[in-house]
Amino acid sequence: MLRMFSTVDGQVRQISKPENGSWLALADPTDVELATVSQETGIDLADLRAPLDDEERSRVDVEDDYTMIIVDIPTVEERSGRDWYETIPLSIIVTKTMIITVCMQDTPVLHPFMEGTIRGFNTFMRSRFILQILYRNATMYLRYLRIIDRETDKLELRLRHSMQNREILMLLELSKTLVYFNTSLKSNEIVMEKLMTLTRIKQYPEDEDLLEDVITENKQAIEMANIYSGVLANMTDAFASIVSNNLNNVMRIFTMISITLSIPTLIFSMYGMNFQQGMIGMPLSDSKWGFLVIVLLACVLAGAVIWFLTRSRLFK
Known part of the structure; x- marks a missing residue:
């Protein structure tokens, strides 16, 4: 122009x-x-x-x-x-x-x-x-x-x-x-x-x-x-x-979840392979409340792990 x-x-x-x-x-x-x-x-x-x-x-x-x-x-x-x-x-x-x-x-x-x-x-x-x-x-x-x-x-x-x-x-x-x-x-x-x-x-x-x-x-x-x-x-x-x-915070949360879930996973995997009636060396295998007790035990241990991790210096 x-x-x-x-x-x-x-x-x-x-x-x-x-x-x-x-x-x-x-x-x-x-x-x-x-x-x-x-x-x-x-x-x-x-x-x-x-x-x-x-x-x-x-x-x-x-x-x-x-x-x-x-x-x-x-x-x-x-x-x-x-x-x-x-x-x-x-x-x-x-x-x-x-x-x-x-x-x-x-x-x-x-x-x-x-x-x-x-x-x-x-x-x-x-x-x-x-x-x-x-x-x-x-x-x-x-x-x-x-x-x-x-x-x-x-x-x-x-x-x-x-x-x-x-x-x-x-x-x-x-x-x-x-x-x-x-x-x-x-x-x-x-x-x-x-x-x-x-x-x-x-x-x-x-x-x-x-x-x-x-x-x-x-x-x-x-x-x-x-x-x-x-x-x-x-x-x-x-x-x-x-x-x-922020990425470190996200990874910390994921690590806590992974550690927490590993406890019940370990317990359920052992009982899932060996939970048979009359199985020698497996506690509560003969009890009708055995399954419920194991589930409650896994939840208690998972809660204890969460309590420990939230108060640990490594995850603060």
Whole structure:
């Protein structure tokens, strides 16, 4: 999808043809759209395709006629009725007359710019536009990290009552997401440091506060990702120990039942093979109450075993 925007009388308007000071937004573009933009702007087609690879690394490439900035942005993917978070690359290409953004999907990071809800946004102020995108990107990371934190709290409450494979897998998925976020944020931080020393992109004095805000928000997102990763790692270890302890408790109960049942089984098996009238050496073989007495004796011995096992240190 190719959309073009330009600031007209302080308002962001969608236009049909590219012009000086405009913004070209490519989201999940077709080959025809990429070829069209390449011909009209002079940007190498390979550079336009670069952010369409989800494994593309964050970097800054300086060419003769343009500068390409690639950063990782957060995105939401729905799987099995749940939202999962990952990162994808976003390319910001700055030429002498316009700015082009390329992404493999329609990202919510850029929606406020298209809707004109970003304060002080103008398409022709390219350096400020880059900082505003980076600031919006950092705030999106913070927003998703807070959502992940709330989901972790809900998952912890569920794990206290039910420890099924589904909850454990969700915990591991959130942990993996935080690793991706942390790696992407650190890569974006390197890009920001390089942008500060890049002379090609003009820095306006009034943008210094915005640049400081971008760096601060990104560092805060890195710290939050590290904290949440540590919390999830500790939670995973704790619940793994709990699961192991619960398994030991179940095995202890089964062992007690097995030992208890072995006593009457032994008695009944001996009398079942040798319980004949007049059998020498078999007590109660001649008594009409012999069977009942043996059953009661087996129950008493089984009860005694249960009493002993419940009070033994080995089964506490």
